[in-house]
Amino acid sequence: MSYNKIQISHGNGGKETQQLLQRLFFSRLPLELKRVKGGVGIDYPDDGAVLQNNLVVATDSHTVNPYFFPGGDIGYLAVSGTLNDVIMMGAKPIAMLDSIVVSEGFPIDDLEKITGSMIELLKKYNIPLVGGDFKVIEETAMKNSIIINTVGLGVVETGSPIVDAIKPGDKIIVTGPVGVHGAVIAAMQYNISTNLKSDVRPLFELLEVFSKFKGYVHAARDPTRGGLAATLNEWAQLTGNVIVIEEAKVPVLEDVKAITEVTGLDPLNLASEGVGVLAVDSNVEDDVLETLKSLGFEPASIGYVVEPKSEKGIVVAKTAVGGAKILEMPTGDIVPRIC
Amino acid sequence: MKAYRILISGIVQGVGFRPFIYRIAVKSNVYGYVKNLGGSEVEVKIIGREENISKFFSLLFSKIPPPAKIEKILIEEENIQDIHEFKILPSGNVVNEPSQIPPDLSICDDCLREILNPKDRRYKYPFNSCAYCGPRYSMLYKIPYDRENTAMRDFPLCDKCKAEYEDPENERRFDAQGISCPICGPKVFLSTIDGEIIQDKDPIATAAKLIEEGYILAIKGIGGFHIAANPFDDDVVIKLRERKNRPQQPFALMALSVDVIKKYAEVSQLEEELLKSLERPIVLLKKKEYSEISKYVSPYLDREGFFLYYTGLHYLLLDNLKEKISIMTSGNKHALPMCTDEECVKTKLKGVVDYVLYHNRKIVNRVDDSVIRISAGRIMFLRRSRGYAPTWIRIKKKLRKVAVAVGAELQNVGAVAFDDKVILTQYIGDTDELNTLEDLEKYIKFFLNTYHLTPQVIIADKNPAYQSTRLASKLSEEYSAELVQVQHHLAHGLSAMAEYGLQEAVGIIIDGIGYGDDGNGWGGEVINIKDHGEKYSREYHLKYVPYTGGDINSLKPDRMLALFLSTFMDWNEIRNYVKLNDMELKVLEYQTRKNRLFTSSTGRFLDSVSALLDICHYRTYEGEPAIKLEAFARNGKLLDFEFPIINNEIDTTSAFKWIIENGIQDKPSIAYTIQYKLGKALVQAALKLNPEKIVVSGGASVNEYILKGMIENSEGVEILTQSKVPPGDGGIALGQVYYISEEK
Numbered sequence A: 001m002s003y004n005k006i007q008i009s010h011g012n013g014g015k016e017t018q019q020l021l022q023r024l025f026f027s028r029l030p031l032e033l034k035r036v037k038g039g040v041g042i043d044y045p046d047d048g049a050v051l052q053n054n055l056v057v058a059t060d061s062h063t064v065n066p067y068f069f070p071g072g073d074i075g076y077l078a079v080s081g082t083l084n085d086v087i088m089m090g091a092k093p094i095a096m097l098d099s100i101v102v103s104e105g106f107p108i109d110d111l112e113k114i115t116g117s118m119i120e121l122l123k124k125y126n127i128p129l130v131g132g133d134f135k136v137i138e139e140t141a142m143k144n145s146i147i148i149n150t151v152g153l154g155v156v157e158t159g160s161p162i163v164d165a166i167k168p169g170d171k172i173i174v175t176g177p178v179g180v181h182g183a184v185i186a187a188m189q190y191n192i193s194t195n196l197k198s199d200v201r202p203l204f205e206l207l208e209v210f211s212k213f214k215g216y217v218h219a220a221r222d223p224t225r226g227g228l229a230a231t232l233n234e235w236a237q238l239t240g241n242v243i244v245i246e247e248a249k250v251p252v253l254e255d256v257k258a259i260t261e262v263t264g265l266d267p268l269n270l271a272s273e274g275v276g277v278l279a280v281d282s283n284v285e286d287d288v289l290e291t292l293k294s295l296g297f298e299p300a301s302i303g304y305v306v307e308p309k310s311e312k313g314i315v316v317a318k319t320a321v322g323g324a325k326i327l328e329m330p331t332g333d334i335v336p337r338i339c
Numbered sequence B: 001m002k003a004y005r006i007l008i009s010g011i012v013q014g015v016g017f018r019p020f021i022y023r024i025a026v027k028s029n030v031y032g033y034v035k036n037l038g039g040s041e042v043e044v045k046i047i048g049r050e051e052n053i054s055k056f057f058s059l060l061f062s063k064i065p066p067p068a069k070i071e072k073i074l075i076e077e078e079n080i081q082d083i084h085e086f087k088i089l090p091s092g093n094v095v096n097e098p099s100q101i102p103p104d105l106s107i108c109d110d111c112l113r114e115i116l117n118p119k120d121r122r123y124k125y126p127f128n129s130c131a132y133c134g135p136r137y138s139m140l141y142k143i144p145y146d147r148e149n150t151a152m153r154d155f156p157l158c159d160k161c162k163a164e165y166e167d168p169e170n171e172r173r174f175d176a177q178g179i180s181c182p183i184c185g186p187k188v189f190l191s192t193i194d195g196e197i198i199q200d201k202d203p204i205a206t207a208a209k210l211i212e213e214g215y216i217l218a219i220k221g222i223g224g225f226h227i228a229a230n231p232f233d234d235d236v237v238i239k240l241r242e243r244k245n246r247p248q249q250p251f252a253l254m255a256l257s258v259d260v261i262k263k264y265a266e267v268s269q270l271e272e273e274l275l276k277s278l279e280r281p282i283v284l285l286k287k288k289e290y291s292e293i294s295k296y297v298s299p300y301l302d303r304e305g306f307f308l309y310y311t312g313l314h315y316l317l318l319d320n321l322k323e324k325i326s327i328m329t330s331g332n333k334h335a336l337p338m339c340t341d342e343e344c345v346k347t348k349l350k351g352v353v354d355y356v357l358y359h360n361r362k363i364v365n366r367v368d369d370s371v372i373r374i375s376a377g378r379i380m381f382l383r384r385s386r387g388y389a390p391t392w393i394r395i396k397k398k399l400r401k402v403a404v405a406v407g408a409e410l411q412n413v414g415a416v417a418f419d420d421k422v423i424l425t426q427y428i429g430d431t432d433e434l435n436t437l438e439d440l441e442k443y444i445k446f447f448l449n450t451y452h453l454t455p456q457v458i459i460a461d462k463n464p465a466y467q468s469t470r471l472a473s474k475l476s477e478e479y480s481a482e483l484v485q486v487q488h489h490l491a492h493g494l495s496a497m498a499e500y501g502l503q504e505a506v507g508i509i510i511d512g513i514g515y516g517d518d519g520n521g522w523g524g525e526v527i528n529i530k531d532h533g534e535k536y537s538r539e540y541h542l543k544y545v546p547y548t549g550g551d552i553n554s555l556k557p558d559r560m561l562a563l564f565l566s567t568f569m570d571w572n573e574i575r576n577y578v579k580l581n582d583m584e585l586k587v588l589e590y591q592t593r594k595n596r597l598f599t600s601s602t603g604r605f606l607d608s609v610s611a612l613l614d615i616c617h618y619r620t621y622e623g624e625p626a627i628k629l630e631a632f633a634r635n636g637k638l639l640d641f642e643f644p645i646i647n648n649e650i651d652t653t654s655a656f657k658w659i660i661e662n663g664i665q666d667k668p669s670i671a672y673t674i675q676y677k678l679g680k681a682l683v684q685a686a687l688k689l690n691p692e693k694i695v696v697s698g699g700a701s702v703n704e705y706i707l708k709g710m711i712e713n714s715e716g717v718e719i720l721t722q723s724k725v726p727p728g729d730g731g732i733a734l735g736q737v738y739y740i741s742e743e744k
């Protein structure tokens, strides 16, 4: 369906977002204004941009309902999310900027808790907050809500940034169980009780992996909005290669499954906020897994990259019974397929 | 003396047609010749005395070989020529109409007699065949149907077979492409699932023994592997269900004779004819009240699927069984295509079967068994495949463009069409599965190549979530062909109209869920169709109810029931009528508040009634809750209830109110009444449009009682149902093609 007004699905990080941004920006900006000369910009969808001299910059707006949730709050989310975007480019974060929009009537106590969470993380990882902005919006425009935008700057200390480019033969590794954050938020929205906590956290340890396996990590992402399905589809589309994953190997917590089974959501479409997905050279697969374990992760190798046969740029999920299905880019509407 | 030139087209090649003409010409004392024109036409010239010529014609029409089909015949008087013999002339190559790919046929009685005769050189030969019988399409690499274009090319004829092949007096073997004998033909082997060959004089008899002992066997047939097991032993059937991961879906039973089948099921004359036909479909028959067949073969159903042997191998196997009947279900794992080679069996059926009975003839094309049932006296295809596909279906219009239709998604069938011919593929399967989707592409391309066609238009469903729609856009790029999308239920209606050659009709489409023009899930529609679907309007539909959560509602009928009840009940009360836990109820309540998607599905309505009556709470195969509801209504009576039609909606929710108000006592009668009256309401809505013809299609139109409700309340307007292709999604491709048909 095509719309002339913004739908909630336009923000799903999947097909609709892609199409809308194509219309709003990608199709209208000349190439030279899509990136800094010699760098990587919005001409190439990745977590962040690369400026000259291995300087990486990333930005993200965070909005979540509810803004306090088990395992964290929007403050943690805003700092972690952007730090992770910098980290997933292979860069060490060096500074952050923030910009907060909050509605008239928003409890200041809550705001204090939220900024407290931000400060806690900045302190822990020693990241200076070098600038920011603060705005209040009328209650009629946005009720009891908060939006936090953050900008992260980072430097690639040795080697070059990880600009996602999967190659046939690569192995796909996730650093932990997927979809936990998304499941927690869904549970809260549906008023389902759960023992789950959001997995939100910065993934600084991954910098060790990236420097140890320099040149062997061909792509790295944190599968936030749109989940693993969106990340893998973007990778496949970028190169035209085909990603094959084995459904049974993708780690999903039982509590997450319980939520997805009753809601009809797919764990592969749910956001993670403390998980990385890596595409690595097959020669280092085992070593990467070992290193990740030694850093306290619970990684799993879930699939591999092959050259396209008849269809380019798709993600194939092998099912437990030995079949295969196309794992689609998430879309906003759940359209029934069973006749 | 008179002379005639006769031009015959249809299925006239590869079925012993020319030798047949030769024989009847000689018998009736006429001279002339018979000649394959190339393509699907045969030219005959006859010269003779008038009484001899009329004898020739009466033999032609009365004694035509069983697999041959005359679609068109042209007779012209010609000048008498000075010919004094009758000859079979070498084939020409004037192709007016391409040669049709012949379908697979069951072994004929003559071939069977030979393998049962200890004195015959083909005694006990499992692959016996002749001009009138045997596999065709399943072993065909390309046309024309010559031996070197089939899997029989691996088996050169021995001297004896060659002599038969070259002898025009040999009625059944002259020029018969698939013939063989124990000397030159394929061989049978029995092995364990791990590939260990069991050395044996009579592997077929040993396989039968293993079945009796409770083992589960994979059996190589002509279009794929079957799985055979003892149908009388509950433990065996349960074991098979567990191993196949198929908890409820019925298994078919293959028997040696109709008499054997009659021990377990009621067989009408029409059903007997279908069972014995050369196409040998599985026929769903009413179970006898007391049957020794394990109740786990078709759990909670009042029908059971039976078919007769269709190869020598099947016959010999069944003949070695005490009760002359075995489970013969398709050799696959749940939702995957049936295996066609030993490698697939070894990998995919390990853990399912214990032994494998196979042979060394390759299966070129996967062809599943066809399935038919009779509802309200009408033939209904559930699956049109072996025996029928890929025979083309002629429509009343000429297509200007070569078309490819990709069908829908589940239980899918595609089509290639040109001129006035629509070639539906055999049953492909669920194309949300990637390997199956590739099969759809493979067979579409097989037909394009075989008939030397380049598609100019590709037709798909409107559902953006169908993988077949993705395939369609790929094909349209590949061939630079126009891409056309047809609404699902319009395609169902058009499929029925194509069968009857109608340009306009009122369609009652009762179905699961299809993507509607308004983005909602349609499935209980009364559509006024004009100009082959170029103009259509949806006039009535089942009441819209919220549809939230996607395909799990199809799997769990109680969710759908809750959604129906939510239109008139609050959520605290709903919990008393549905088998859902608090968590699910909360989620549904939340989701309905934000819901934007609605459905008018007939299937989901029937599913929900099935759940409310405590008949089925989980769907393990397509249509299960609705099929069980139908089975439940077998001895029901008609109660006092009518569906109100409010504005343009048939108020399905009233059924739940009625059931709940009156209490659930006589379940069969409630089930019967709901189905019958739904049919009545739909036909009443359709009648408001003053239709000349009403066509009925969609997966639910095989429902006996809905159909009865329509037929008995149609006020004399003819109710046309589909008998050539499935009214379910296996017939969608025909409707898609009919949509683009043009008279020009």
Ligand SMILES: [Fe+3]
Binding pocket: A339, B408, B488, B492, B511, B512, B513, B514, B698, B699, B728, B729
């Ligand atoms: Fe349908």
Ligand SMILES: [Mg+2]
Binding pocket: A046, A047, A088, A089, A090, A162, A163, A164, A219, A220, A221
């Ligand atoms: Mg990256």
Ligand SMILES: [Zn+2]
Binding pocket: B107, B108, B109, B110, B111, B112, B128, B129, B130, B131, B132, B133, B134, B172
């Ligand atoms: Zn025969």
Ligand SMILES: [Zn+2]
Binding pocket: B157, B158, B159, B160, B161, B162, B180, B181, B182, B183, B184, B185
């Ligand atoms: Zn021979």
